[in-house]
Every structure is written in C-alpha cells, then in structure tokens.
Amino acid sequence: MFIILLTLCIFSSLIILYHRQKPLESIFQEDEAEVVTAEQRGEELENEIVDFLSQLPGQFVLYKNFYIPLPQNKWTEIDVLMIHEKGIFVFESKNYTGDIYGTIHDSHWTKSFSETFDQRFYSPVRQNATHIRALTALIGSVKPIYSVIVFGRDAAVHVDPMPADDIYICKITQLVFLYDVLQALPSQISVYALQTQLDPWQLTTEETKLEHVKNIKRTYGNKAIS
Incomplete structure (x- = not known):
C-alpha cells in the first residue's frame, strides 16, 4: 500500500x-x-527607404545593395542608390536602437544604450564617402551627389541633421525633406545614360558578396557593425 x-x-x-x-x-x-x-533589421530599413523613394516625383532609377569594385579586388556596397534627374543620392542605412552621438569630423560614432553601456561604430558619413568615391570612379565626376545617412525609428539621433550642403542625416520618418530638396534643384542628370553604365554591375555574384563580407571582417574584426 x-x-x-x-x-x-x-x-x-x-x-x-x-x-x-x-x-x-x-x-x-x-x-x-x-x-x-x-x-x-538592416534589410527592413533598406526596404522602407526604397518604398519611400519609389513615390518621389520625377524621373529616376533605384538600386538596392549595389556593389562597386575597389582596388585590390575588393568591393564596397551601397545600401540604396537613387539616380534622379535632379541629382545622385547615396543612402547609408543604420537600423540601430539607442542614442546615437557623433559629428561629421569623428572617425567613430557612439551608440548609447544606458549610462554604463556604449558601443562605438565607424562613422557612416565616412563610410558613405568611400561609397561615393567608388561610384565617382565608376561613372565619372557627375554632380551633384548627395550623401544621405538614414537611421531607423528606434534610434534617438543626436547629430547635426545637415552638417554640410551635400550631406543629410535623418531618421526614416524624416525623409520627407527630399521633396523640398528635389523641388529646389534643376533637372541636370541624364538618368538613362547613367543607368546604362550601372546596370551591368547589378549582376554581382554571391561569391562577390561573400568576399565583400570577408573583407569587412578582415578590416574591422569583431568591431564591424553593418
């Protein structure tokens, strides 16, 4: 029992x-x-940027995750590229959370999650400057070219939104400023001519993309933040 x-x-x-x-x-x-x-998260923000840009007025063509060759068999990747009749816009997206601090002159910016936890990352302004130099080498000195740094909705950005005439820093919710920029500019870009130059580079292979990721890791190691 x-x-x-x-x-x-x-x-x-x-x-x-x-x-x-x-x-x-x-x-x-x-x-x-x-x-x-x-x-x-990065893919989500890139798609949101493309969706917004697709609604802009005027003649333009959009490229997403566009790879450009660099010396020594390396590549650099532009998150979103817009060839518009009013100008060329190169977008670097950062879907980060936390408080973002930095200036146009800093080599590294800071993500602050709390009073005791910060994380540094390479300046997106400098990162995009590399993209623009590579793009210029590919298509020639076509002007104007604008650098646009876009953060996601969850970031609190403590950075000058327009540190230079050709550099803009904003959140995805603030991209509406492009309507005013485009309205103020004259039509000065041959979209078809540039599209003819750029379209062949869209055939980037998966091998090229993997090599690009390896180069980033070799250069920045564990400190690399996409």
Missing part, C-alpha cells in the same frame, strides 16, 4: 511540474521565433 501511495505522489508531482514548466517552454519558443537578426 505504501508503495502504491508513493508511486501516486511521484506521478502527481511530475504532472504538476510538467504543467508549471510548459508555459515557460512556450515563452522561450515565442522568444526564439521573434528574434530578429541585425541583417534582417
């Missing part, structure tokens, strides 16, 4: 333990399903 009672107690305990643990397992499963990688 004692053995039967002991068995029933153990069985009951296991049932209670199972029901207590089950919701916890469900929570873990939900958390894992909702995890979003840095690459996915």
Whole structure:
C-alpha cells in the first residue's frame, strides 16, 4: 500500500511540474521565433527607404545593395542608390536602437544604450564617402551627389541633421525633406545614360558578396557593425 501511495505522489508531482514548466517552454519558443537578426533589421530599413523613394516625383532609377569594385579586388556596397534627374543620392542605412552621438569630423560614432553601456561604430558619413568615391570612379565626376545617412525609428539621433550642403542625416520618418530638396534643384542628370553604365554591375555574384563580407571582417574584426 505504501508503495502504491508513493508511486501516486511521484506521478502527481511530475504532472504538476510538467504543467508549471510548459508555459515557460512556450515563452522561450515565442522568444526564439521573434528574434530578429541585425541583417534582417538592416534589410527592413533598406526596404522602407526604397518604398519611400519609389513615390518621389520625377524621373529616376533605384538600386538596392549595389556593389562597386575597389582596388585590390575588393568591393564596397551601397545600401540604396537613387539616380534622379535632379541629382545622385547615396543612402547609408543604420537600423540601430539607442542614442546615437557623433559629428561629421569623428572617425567613430557612439551608440548609447544606458549610462554604463556604449558601443562605438565607424562613422557612416565616412563610410558613405568611400561609397561615393567608388561610384565617382565608376561613372565619372557627375554632380551633384548627395550623401544621405538614414537611421531607423528606434534610434534617438543626436547629430547635426545637415552638417554640410551635400550631406543629410535623418531618421526614416524624416525623409520627407527630399521633396523640398528635389523641388529646389534643376533637372541636370541624364538618368538613362547613367543607368546604362550601372546596370551591368547589378549582376554581382554571391561569391562577390561573400568576399565583400570577408573583407569587412578582415578590416574591422569583431568591431564591424553593418
């Protein structure tokens, strides 16, 4: 009789333990399903930029994740490129969270998550300057070219929004300023001519993309932030 009672107690305990643990397992499963990688966040912001630009007036063509060759068999990637009849716009997107601090002159900027946790990252202004130099080498000195640094909705950006006449820094929700910029500019770019030059470079292979990622890791190591 004692053995039967002991068995029933153990069985009951296991049932209670199972029901207590089950919701916890469900929570873990939900958390894992909702995890979003840095690459996915970056892709989301790039797509949001493209969606916005697609609604702008005028004649233009858009390129996303556009690879340009550099010396020594290296490549650089432009997140979003817009060839517009009013000018060339090179977009560098950063879908970061936290407070963003930096200036046009700093080599590195800071992401601040709390009073005790900061993270440095390479200046997106300098990063985009590299893209623009590579683009200029590819298509020639076509003017005007504008550098546009775009942060996601979850960032608090403590940076001068227009540090130079050809550099703009904003959040995705502030991209509407482009309507005013385009309205103020004359039509001065041959979109078709530049598209003819750039279209062949869209055939970048997966091998090229992987080599580009390897070059970033070799250059910046674990400090690289896309």
